[in-house]
Amino acid sequence: MTHPHLPDPQHPPVTVVGLGPMGHALAATLADRGHTTTVWNRTPGKADSLVAKGVRRAATVAEAVSASPLTLLCLQDYPTTDAVLAPARDALRDRVLVNLGTGTPEEARAAVGRAADRGARWLDGAIMVPPPLVGDPTSVFLYSGARDVFDAHRATLATLGDPRHLGPDPGLALLYNTALLEMMYATVNGFLHATALVGSAGVPAVTFADLALGWFMPSVLDPTFAGHLPDLDRGHYPGELGTLEMNLHALDHVTRTSEEQGVHTDQPRLMREIARRAVAEGHGAESYLSVLEVFKKAARVP
Amino acid sequence: MTHPHLPDPQHPPVTVVGLGPMGHALAATLADRGHTTTVWNRTPGKADSLVAKGVRRAATVAEAVSASPLTLLCLQDYPTTDAVLAPARDALRDRVLVNLGTGTPEEARAAVGRAADRGARWLDGAIMVPPPLVGDPTSVFLYSGARDVFDAHRATLATLGDPRHLGPDPGLALLYNTALLEMMYATVNGFLHATALVGSAGVPAVTFADLALGWFMPSVLDPTFAGHLPDLDRGHYPGELGTLEMNLHALDHVTRTSEEQGVHTDQPRLMREIARRAVAEGHGAESYLSVLEVFKKAARVP
Numbered sequence: 001m002t003h004p005h006l007p008d009p010q011h012p013p014v015t016v017v018g019l020g021p022m023g024h025a026l027a028a029t030l031a032d033r034g035h036t037t038t039v040w041n042r043t044p045g046k047a048d049s050l051v052a053k054g055v056r057r058a059a060t061v062a063e064a065v066s067a068s069p070l071t072l073l074c075l076q077d078y079p080t081t082d083a084v085l086a087p088a089r090d091a092l093r094d095r096v097l098v099n100l101g102t103g104t105p106e107e108a109r110a111a112v113g114r115a116a117d118r119g120a121r122w123l124d125g126a127i128m129v130p131p132p133l134v135g136d137p138t139s140v141f142l143y144s145g146a147r148d149v150f151d152a153h154r155a156t157l158a159t160l161g162d163p164r165h166l167g168p169d170p171g172l173a174l175l176y177n178t179a180l181l182e183m184m185y186a187t188v189n190g191f192l193h194a195t196a197l198v199g200s201a202g203v204p205a206v207t208f209a210d211l212a213l214g215w216f217m218p219s220v221l222d223p224t225f226a227g228h229l230p231d232l233d234r235g236h237y238p239g240e241l242g243t244l245e246m247n248l249h250a251l252d253h254v255t256r257t258s259e260e261q262g263v264h265t266d267q268p269r270l271m272r273e274i275a276r277r278a279v280a281e282g283h284g285a286e287s288y289l290s291v292l293e294v295f296k297k298a299a300r301v302p
Numbered sequence: 303m304t305h306p307h308l309p310d311p312q313h314p315p316v317t318v319v320g321l322g323p324m325g326h327a328l329a330a331t332l333a334d335r336g337h338t339t340t341v342w343n344r345t346p347g348k349a350d351s352l353v354a355k356g357v358r359r360a361a362t363v364a365e366a367v368s369a370s371p372l373t374l375l376c377l378q379d380y381p382t383t384d385a386v387l388a389p390a391r392d393a394l395r396d397r398v399l400v401n402l403g404t405g406t407p408e409e410a411r412a413a414v415g416r417a418a419d420r421g422a423r424w425l426d427g428a429i430m431v432p433p434p435l436v437g438d439p440t441s442v443f444l445y446s447g448a449r450d451v452f453d454a455h456r457a458t459l460a461t462l463g464d465p466r467h468l469g470p471d472p473g474l475a476l477l478y479n480t481a482l483l484e485m486m487y488a489t490v491n492g493f494l495h496a497t498a499l500v501g502s503a504g505v506p507a508v509t510f511a512d513l514a515l516g517w518f519m520p521s522v523l524d525p526t527f528a529g530h531l532p533d534l535d536r537g538h539y540p541g542e543l544g545t546l547e548m549n550l551h552a553l554d555h556v557t558r559t560s561e562e563q564g565v566h567t568d569q570p571r572l573m574r575e576i577a578r579r580a581v582a583e584g585h586g587a588e589s590y591l592s593v594l595e596v597f598k599k600a601a602r603v604p
Contacts, residue, residue: 104559105503128518130543140517164513167505175503178559179496179510180518181552185573186492187522189593193488194481195534196597201407201477203469205534208481211466213523215442216430216482220489221515232497232507241432250483257406257480264597270572271487291491295498295566 011035013068014156017061017084018101019046023074025131026100026160031055032135033159040064042084062088065095070153073099078107082114093119096149098157100125104178105171112145112170121149124170126177127161134160144172191217193258193267200261228289235293237286247288248275313337315370316458319363319386320403321348325376327433328402328462333357334437335461342366344386364390367397372455375401380409384416395421398451400459402427406480407473414447414472423451426472428479429463436462446474493519495560495569502563530591537595539588549590550577 011034016027019041027050031037038056039047040063047057058064065071065088075081081101085092097120099111108124115122123145133139139161143150150157150165157163166172191212198208231237237244255268274294283290313336318329321343329352333339340358341349342365349359360366367373367390377383383403387394399422401413410426417424425447435441441463445452452459452467459465468474493514500510533539539546557570576596585592 102555104555104562106562140513169503172500172503172505175500175505175559175563176510176513178556179499180514182499182556182560182570182573183492183496183514183518184522185549185553185556185590186495186569187489187519188590189573189576190485190488190492191523192591192594193597194485196594197481197484198474198477199598201471201474203474203477206531208478209528209531211442211478212482212485213528216485217489217523220486221493221519225490226511226515229508229511247487251487253404253406254480254484254487257477258484259600260406260408261477262600264576264599266572266576267488267597268484270568271484271491274491274566274568288487288490289494292494292498295495295569296501297566298561298564 008034008036010155012070012156013038015039015058015064015068015071016074017041017064017071018074018076019050020074020076021131022100022127022134023072024050025134026072026074027055028053029135029160030156035156035159036068038064038067060087061085062091064088065091065097069094070096070098070156073097073101075101077101078103078111081111089118096121096123096153098123098125098143098153100127103174105169105175108144108170108174121146122170123149124173126173128177128180129161136161138162140164142166142173142176144168144174145170189267193264196263197258197261200263228287232289232292237283237290237292239286242287243285244275244278244288244290245284248272248279248284251275310336310338312457314372314458315340317341317360317366317370317373318376319343319366319373320376320378321352322376322378323433324402324429324436325374326352327436328374328376329357330355331437331462332458337458337461338370340366340369362389363387364393366390367393367399371396372398372400372458375399375403377403379403380405380413383413391420398423398425398455400425400427400445400455402429405476407471407477410446410472410476423448424472425451426475428475430479430482431463438463440464442466444468444475444478446470446476446478447472491569495566498565499560499563502565530589534591534594539585539592539594541588544589545587546577546580546590546592547586550574550581550586553577 013036014030015038016023017040027037027039031053038058040058040061051057073081112122123143125143127141129139141161141163144166195205195208251272255272258265258268274291278291278294315338316332317340318325319342329339329341333355340360342360342363343349353359375383414424425445427445429443431441443463443465446468497507497510553574557574560567560570576593580593580596
C-alpha cells in the first residue's frame with residue numbers, strides 16, 4: 001500500500017495525453033498498479049471513468065506535462081501531437097516524452113530535435129497489442145531512442161507490458177511496427193487468396209485451413225528457414241536446394257491456375273513479376289530469397 | 303521377409319514412370335519397403351542405382367505399366383505425361399495411374415476422362431515435401447479423384463508418407479498444392495519486404511527475425527484467427543474489433559513509409575489497392591477479412 005501523500009520512488013507519477021481506447025488502457029493500468037496518474041484529453045469527459053478510480057484530470061496540457069517526469073503521448077498522428085503540445089512548450093523542460101501514436105521514422109527523428117530545443121528528452125514507441133492486453137507482462141512494446149532515457153523509465157514502462165529497446169535511432173520503433181504490419185497483411189492476404197483459389201472449387205475455408213494453418217504454415221517459417229538468415233545479411237543466396245528459376249516457374253503456375261479458376265490474379269502476377277525482375281538482375285541460379293535484392297531498391301515508378 | 307517368387311498381398315507391385323529426383327525417391331522407398339518395383343525413364347541410365355537394389359527396369363512404358371496394377375507418374379507436366387503414355391495406350395486397361403507431376407486442375411479433370419476411355423482409373427496427387435522426406439510417415443501427400451481407387455491403394459500410398467484424400471474432384475490435389483504454394487510465397491515475400499524495410503535503417507535480418515519470426519508471426523495465424531474461419535464461409539465479416547477502413551489507413555502508412563525509406567513499393571501499394579477496392583465495394587465498416595470478396599473475383603484486366 002502506498003501512502004497517498006508521500007512520493008513513492010517505486011511508482012513515480014506518470015501523465016497520459018490522449019484518451020482514445022489505447023490511452024485509456026494505459027492510464028487505467030498505471031493507476032491500478034499504484035502510479036499517481038494524470039491525464040489530459042481534448043474532450044475532458046473521456047476521463048470520467050478514470051477520475052472515478054483516482055486519476056487526476058489536468059485542465060491544460062501544460063498542467064498535465066508538469067505533473068509527472070514522464071508523459072506518454074497517445075494521439076492520432078504526429079501533426080496532432082505537435083499541435084497538442086504547442087501550448088505546453090514552456091512546460092517541457094526536464095521532462096521525458098514517449099510518443100506511442102503512429103507516425104513515420106522521419107517524423108520520430110525530427111521530434112527528438114524539437115524536444116531537445118525545449119530541454120526535453122523524447123522516445124518513440126509502438127504498442128504491438130490491442131488495448132485489452134495492456135498490462136499483460138507478455139505484451140510487447142517497442143521503444144527506440146536514447147538508451148539512458150529508456151533505462152531510467154524501464155520499470156514504469158514494464159508496468160504496461162514487455163518493453164523492448166531496439167536501438168538509439170528514434171525511428172526504429174515505428175519502422176519495426178510498420179514492417180511487422182506489412183508482414184501480417186502479406187501473410188493474411190496469402191491465406192485469403194489461397195482460400196479464394198480453393199473456394200473456386202467449392203472447398204470451405206474451414207476445410208482448407210485445417211491443412212493450410214494446421215500443418216503447412218508452421219513448416220514455412222520454421223528453423224530451416226531461420227537458418228538462412230545469416231546468408232540474407234551477407235547477400236549470399238545459395239541455390240543448391242532450389243533455384244529462383246524453379247520458383248519463377250512455380251509462380252507462373254500459380255498465376256495461370258488463378259486465371260483458369262477465375263479468381264483475382266493481381267497478387268500472384270506481382271509475385272511473378274518480382275521474381276522475374278530478380279532473374280533479370282542475374283539471380284536465376286540463386287535461391288528464392290534473392291528477391292530481397294529487388295525489395296531493397298525503390299520501385300522505378302513510385 | 304517376403305519370398306521373391308510369390309505374390310505378396312501386403313506389398314503389391316508398383317511401377318514408377320519418370321526418374322527425376324522425386325521419381326527416384328519414390329521408387330527407392332517402395333523397393334526398400336518390399337514392393338516389387340518397376341521403373342521406366344526416357345534416359346534408362348537414371349535407373350542404374352535402383353537396379354542395383356533389385357528394381358526392374360522396363361524397356362518400354364507399355365511394359366512398365368503392364369508390370370503392376372498401380373503406376374505412379376512423376377513427369378514434368380501434363381503434355382509430357384500424355385506424350386509418354388501415348389505408345390502404352392493398349393496397356394492401360396484395368397490399371398490405376400496416379401499422376402504426381404505438376405499441372406492445372408483442368409488438366410487433371412481432363413486426364414480422368416481420357417484414362418477412362420482406355421479402361422483405366424486415374425488419380426491426381428501432389429507431394430508436399432522434398433525428395434529426401436519421401437517415406438517419412440509425417441510427409442503429406444495430397445490425392446484427389448475416385449475415393450474407391452484411393453482406398454484400394456491406400457496402404458501402398460502410405461508407404462510414401464501421410465496420404466490425404468481431398469475429395470472426388472480430381473483437380474483438388476493440384477489446386478490445394480497451388481494454393482499452399484501461393485500462401486508460402488506471399489508469406490515469405492512479406493517477411494523479405496519487411497526485412498528490406500528495417501534493413502534500410504541498418505537492422506540485420508537476424509535481429510529482425512528474432513522478433514518477427516520468434517514472437518510476431520506465431521501470433522498472426524493463431525487460434526483467434528482460426529475462430530473467424532466459419533465467418534469467412536458465410537461471407538460474414540463483423541468489424542467490431544477493427545474495420546477495413548482502419549486497415550486501409552495502416553496499409554497507406556506502410557506504403558508511405560516504404561517510399562520514405564527508399565525500398566520497393568509495389569507490394570504494399572498492391573495491398574493498399576486491394577483494400578481500397580474492397581472499401582469501394584462497400585466493405586469499409588467490415589473486418590479486413592472482407593478482402594476475400596475481392597480475391598474471389600477475376601481481376602478486370604488479366
